[in-house]
Amino acid sequence: MDFAAEYAAKLTTADQAVQCIHSGDWIDYGFGLGIVDTLDKALAKRMPQLEDVKIRGAILLKRPAIFDIENAPAHFCWNSWHMSGIERKACMEDIAYYNPIRYSELPSYCLYEIDDIQVAMFRVAPMDSFGYFNFGPNASHQYAILERADKVIVEVNTNMPRCLGGWGTGVHISKVDMIVESDNAPLETIPKGGKPSEVDQKVAELIVNEIPDGACLQLGIGGMPNAVGALIAKSDLKHLGVHTEMYVDSFVDMARAGKIDGSKKNLNPGRQVYAFGQGSKEMYDYLNDNPECMMAPVDYTNDPRTISQIDNFISINNTVDIDLFGQVSAESSGIRQISGAGGQLDFVLGAYLSKGGKSFICCSSTFTNKKGETFSRILPILHPGSAVTDTRANTHYVVTEYGMVNLKGKSTWERAEGLISIAHPDFRQQLIEEAEKMHIWRKHNAHVNV
Numbered sequence: 001m002d003f004a005a006e007y008a009a010k011l012t013t014a015d016q017a018v019q020c021i022h023s024g025d026w027i028d029y030g031f032g033l034g035i036v037d038t039l040d041k042a043l044a045k046r047m048p049q050l051e052d053v054k055i056r057g058a059i060l061l062k063r064p065a066i067f068d069i070e071n072a073p074a075h076f077c078w079n080s081w082h083m084s085g086i087e088r089k090a091c092m093e094d095i096a097y098y099n100p101i102r103y104s105e106l107p108s109y110c111l112y113e114i115d116d117i118q119v120a121m122f123r124v125a126p127m128d129s130f131g132y133f134n135f136g137p138n139a140s141h142q143y144a145i146l147e148r149a150d151k152v153i154v155e156v157n158t159n160m161p162r163c164l165g166g167w168g169t170g171v172h173i174s175k176v177d178m179i180v181e182s183d184n185a186p187l188e189t190i191p192k193g194g195k196p197s198e199v200d201q202k203v204a205e206l207i208v209n210e211i212p213d214g215a216c217l218q219l220g221i222g223g224m225p226n227a228v229g230a231l232i233a234k235s236d237l238k239h240l241g242v243h244t245e246m247y248v249d250s251f252v253d254m255a256r257a258g259k260i261d262g263s264k265k266n267l268n269p270g271r272q273v274y275a276f277g278q279g280s281k282e283m284y285d286y287l288n289d290n291p292e293c294m295m296a297p298v299d300y301t302n303d304p305r306t307i308s309q310i311d312n313f314i315s316i317n318n319t320v321d322i323d324l325f326g327q328v329s330a331e332s333s334g335i336r337q338i339s340g341a342g343g344q345l346d347f348v349l350g351a352y353l354s355k356g357g358k359s360f361i362c363c364s365s366t367f368t369n370k371k372g373e374t375f376s377r378i379l380p381i382l383h384p385g386s387a388v389t390d391t392r393a394n395t396h397y398v399v400t401e402y403g404m405v406n407l408k409g410k411s412t413w414e415r416a417e418g419l420i421s422i423a424h425p426d427f428r429q430q431l432i433e434e435a436e437k438m439h440i441w442r443k444h445n446a447h448v449n450v
């Protein structure tokens, strides 16, 4: 096949490519680092002539140009699989809406249930000699979108790392309708976390004590899991493995510190497995063409049946709030959507099924808002409207800077006692009084320090 000739025939401008988008269409904009940029700017010029365009995407690292057109909600809506700060702000502008989904189910939802997708656009790496455009660190559910899209447009960016893996890591030119060469803007990054706070340090110490040599790690999205990872890189742990949904900078720190060799993994030994990645330029450079790293679609990485096959699986995720029954709300506060369910429950379920596996839900004991008011993250009941990300039947270990409790199988009074014992001391008495009113407190509980 003469891929160069096919490339030349399909090459077009962004302005020309977006002419195929019409009012009422469902459009896929990519995912994370794969979200289009040059095509977005072109669509922002066309969008004022269109109505009711429905766009899907997730974890924006940059505010798309379409969000800033005049009277945006009249022209389109953004439907997010998982919200970053940019998307949660856009919710308040009536542009963005959240699609609740357990992340491992996203590819099958796209394959078997989603309405037709008229146009799918992805930001990709340059075509290789075999005619493939690599997705960069975004296997996620992209293969499923390709199956369902009527038209596929790729936006080539020479800065996109080439992420190797198992399957679903790129698209062949034969399946692409149009190719747009971007202005090769630098990729968006998440800066490496600074010095871990004292709270992060305490939480990390508690978790590190529970990790055996040879364990396999998953770190969730957000500041705290990353800080825990950075401290694992400085620990004495050995022969760690990686099997995660999101690849983050602290895995690079651990690998460079010689903590990761994957030698004890009983699935994909030696490989660091992930579904997508977001981080620093250093992390993108590390992933580029690195055969140790294996990117695979999320219905593989996050399937609890996959996770369960890996012994000593350690899952570390963050939460927004948790109630005294052990219901974890990791994605919203009341009706305010903060992020999304993501793969948290996938990993909580999978780690529990793993021989020697444990899942840790961690958080600081308090949250201070922009007005400087401080609240306990351990609440008697969740705020009205808060989504339950992990049901109380599934929650395993919960960690704050005041300690760690294992809630699995515990009765309501044991949960209340355990959670209050790791709440901030300033809130313990109040929590006990609420627990008493809710009839989940026994006289026996009195040994909690207040």
Ligand SMILES: CC(=O)SCCNC(=O)CCNC(=O)[C@H](O)C(C)(C)COP(=O)(O)OP(=O)(O)OC[C@H]1O[C@@H](n2cnc3c(N)ncnc32)[C@H](O)[C@@H]1OP(=O)(O)O
Residues within 6 Å of the ligand: 085, 088, 218, 219, 220, 221, 222, 223, 224, 244, 245, 246, 247, 317, 318, 319, 320, 321, 330, 331, 333, 338, 339, 340, 341, 342, 343, 344, 345, 347, 367, 369, 377
């Ligand atoms: C990715 C994987 O590998 S798999 C599974 C991982 N996936 C998940 O865990 C999904 C759910 N979890 C998450 O999305 C994240 O871990 C979070 C939201 C819990 C924490 O992420 P972070 O980026 O560290 O959150 P951060 O502390 O910056 O808070 C985000 C926002 O929530 C607000 N917030 C946080 N906690 C609270 C709270 N208790 N009450 C009210 N608002 C809160 C913050 O003020 C901030 O709002 P802002 O954007 O207006 O400033």
Ligand SMILES: CCCC(=O)O
Residues within 6 Å of the ligand: 058, 059, 081, 082, 103, 220, 221, 245, 246, 340, 341, 342, 343, 344
């Ligand atoms: C898209 C999912 C990200 C997460 O699980 O947090």
